Amino acid sequence: MTKPLIGKVALVAGATRGAGRQIAVQLGAAGATVYATGRSSRAGRSELDRPETIEETAELVAAAGGTGIPVRVDHLVPDEVRDLVARIDAEQGRLDVLVNDVWGADPLITWEKPVWEQPLDAGFRTLRLAVDTHVITSHFALPLLIRHRGGLVVEIGDGTKAYNDENYRLSVFYDLAKTSVNRLAFDWAHELRPYGATAVALTPGWIRSEAMLEHFGVTEANWRDGAAKDPHFLISETPAFVGRAVAALAADPDRARWSGRSVSAGELAQVYGFTDVDGSQPDAFRYISEVVDAGRPADVTGYR
Numbered sequence: 001m002t003k004p005l006i007g008k009v010a011l012v013a014g015a016t017r018g019a020g021r022q023i024a025v026q027l028g029a030a031g032a033t034v035y036a037t038g039r040s041s042r043a044g045r046s047e048l049d050r051p052e053t054i055e056e057t058a059e060l061v062a063a064a065g066g067t068g069i070p071v072r073v074d075h076l077v078p079d080e081v082r083d084l085v086a087r088i089d090a091e092q093g094r095l096d097v098l099v100n101d102v103w104g105a106d107p108l109i110t111w112e113k114p115v116w117e118q119p120l121d122a123g124f125r126t127l128r129l130a131v132d133t134h135v136i137t138s139h140f141a142l143p144l145l146i147r148h149r150g151g152l153v154v155e156i157g158d159g160t161k162a163y164n165d166e167n168y169r170l171s172v173f174y175d176l177a178k179t180s181v182n183r184l185a186f187d188w189a190h191e192l193r194p195y196g197a198t199a200v201a202l203t204p205g206w207i208r209s210e211a212m213l214e215h216f217g218v219t220e221a222n223w224r225d226g227a228a229k230d231p232h233f234l235i236s237e238t239p240a241f242v243g244r245a246v247a248a249l250a251a252d253p254d255r256a257r258w259s260g261r262s263v264s265a266g267e268l269a270q271v272y273g274f275t276d277v278d279g280s281q282p283d284a285f286r287y288i289s290e291v292v293d294a295g296r297p298a299d300v301t302g303y304r
Helices: 018-029 054-064 078-092 120-145 161-166 172-195 210-216 223-228 231-235 239-251 265-272 284-292
Strands: 009-013 033-038 067-072 097-100 152-156 198-203 262-264
Touching: 009 018, 009 078, 009 120, 018 033, 018 054, 018 067, 018 097, 018 152, 018 239, 033 054, 033 078, 054 067, 078 120, 097 120, 097 239, 120 152, 120 172, 152 172, 152 239, 161 172, 161 284, 172 198, 172 262, 198 239, 198 265, 210 223, 223 231, 231 284, 239 265, 262 265, 265 284
Parallel strands: 009 033, 009 097, 033 067, 097 152, 152 198, 198 262
Antiparallel strands: none
C-alpha cells in the first residue's frame, strides 16, 4: 500500500471518537504522524463520560501504519492549545494538516424547540464547544502550518453550506454551530491563500459513530438492523469514510482547487474514488435532500 503522507504531520483536534478518531486513523494509514487530542483519556473522562480515549485512537493510528501521539487537551483553554502547538513544533518542526473536529455538544442540544424554550447556558456552551474551540486552535496552530507551503486545514461540521443555507438544522444553537464551522473554512481559505495553504469545510453523512450505534441498539457488524428503527439508516456510513476523504485531500497536490469550499465525503468519493469499508460510496446529503426531505420512502438505490 502506498503511503503518500509519510513525513507529514497532522493535528486532529477532537480525535477521541467518531469522525475525529477515524480521520486520525486514515491519516495514519497514509503514513502521517498524527497528534490526536481531546479531553477523554485514560487519566480521566470528559463531561460526556464515554469510554473512548485519545490513547486508544493513537494506538489505532499506529496499527494502521502511522505514528499516533495522544495529547490530552481542552481546546477551550488557550494555554493548553498553545502548549500543544509548541510541543508539535519542538518535536516535529512542522504542521502539514490541521483538522478541527472538536464538538462534544450533543447532550446539550434541545431539539426542535424555539429559542424561547432553549436553555441559554446549554446553548452558549454548545457554541463555545463548536466554534470557540476551532478558533482558539487555529489561532495557535496556523502560524506553524504556514511555515511550509501546501498546508491543509479541514473544518468538520454537519451539512454542506448549500444544504444548511436552505434548511433549519433542528435547533438555533445547532444551526449556528454548524453554519459557523462552514464559514470558518471560508475565512481560513481567505487568510491562508497568500501562504499557499488550503482550507476546506467537510461534512460526513449520517455517520455511524459509537454513540449512534448505541442509539440504534446495533453494532457495526449488524448495523443494517437499525433500519427497523429508521429505514433511512441504510444510507449511513462509517467514520472511516470521512477519514478517507481527509486523507485524499491531504494527499492531493492539487488540493487548492477545494479551498474555501464546503463539500461532503460523498462528493469527494466521486472525485477521488475512495470507498467506505464495505466498498460503497454513500452520498448521504444528496439522499437526504432528494429522498428524506422530499418525503419519499426509504430506498438507497443509486445513492451508495
